[in-house]
Amino acid sequence: MTGMKGILSNRIRTLRFLNGEMSQAELGQRVGVTRQTIAAIEAGKYSPSLEAAFRIAHVFDVPLAEVFQWET
Amino acid sequence: MPYREKTAWLYLIAMAATFGPYFMIVAANPPREALPNLRQLSLYAVTAGVQMLILGVGHLYLRRVSPQEAHTPPDERDLAITRHAISSAYYVMIAGMILVGGIMPFTARGWSLVNAAIAMIAIAQIVQHGIVVLSYRRQQG
Numbered sequence: 001m002t003g004m005k006g007i008l009s010n011r012i013r014t015l016r017f018l019n020g021e022m023s024q025a026e027l028g029q030r031v032g033v034t035r036q037t038i039a040a041i042e043a044g045k046y047s048p049s050l051e052a053a054f055r056i057a058h059v060f061d062v063p064l065a066e067v068f069q070w071e072t
Numbered sequence: 073m074p075y076r077e078k079t080a081w082l083y084l085i086a087m088a089a090t091f092g093p094y095f096m097i098v099a100a101n102p103p104r105e106a107l108p109n110l111r112q113l114s115l116y117a118v119t120a121g122v123q124m125l126i127l128g129v130g131h132l133y134l135r136r137v138s139p140q141e142a143h144t145p146p147d148e149r150d151l152a153i154t155r156h157a158i159s160s161a162y163y164v165m166i167a168g169m170i171l172v173g174g175i176m177p178f179t180a181r182g183w184s185l186v187n188a189a190i191a192m193i194a195i196a197q198i199v200q201h202g203i204v205v206l207s208y209r210r211q212q213g
Binding site: 033 | 212
């Protein structure tokens with residue numbers, strides 16, 4: 001199996017803005033991770049687990065694909 | 073700075089402040105190989121005691137300045153960083169134990185062996201906490 005090169009991007013910053021400028025700390029609290037972990041995910045420095053990704057989408061009430069995109 | 077990065081810094085500082093001087097003293101004034109060597113044993117005891125003291129006071133201070141973070145359980149990123157750090161330190165420790173337990177006994181004895189074992193444990197600890205710090209630095213948002 002050959003590795004597929006790509007970048008995992010996200011729209012968390014935009015979605016936080018659209019949800020009343022939700023803070024990273026509040027999102028982290030609702031997802032069950034620290035503020036620093038949300039900051040790392042948002043900056044693309046850490047790829048969350050599938051469960052955390054679904055939880056983030058659930059908080060914003062949008063499908064997972066609206067939060068995370070895989071760009072090749 | 074995440075709470076767990078602060079505690080990793082604390083371990084690194086405690087290690088540098090105690091085992092740094094310990095190995096400098098040992099290198100400058102090698103102990104007699106005979107066991108037991110009470111002077112060398114007491115030097116090690118003082119080093120370990122001071123390290124525990126620094127860690128105890130440091131943890132109390134960190135808990136006092138950020139009580140909420142101190143009681144927050146580790147999240148998935150914290151656990152992933154911890155796993156990575158421990159597995160890396162494990163390989164360092166295994167390599168060290170092979171060196172100290174399997175190779176060094178042919179050429180060294182007494183306190184040389186004991187200090188080499190202490191050094192390997194210290195290096196493994198530095199690798200573990202160093203990787204924790206580096207991982208948090210790299211993933212900083």
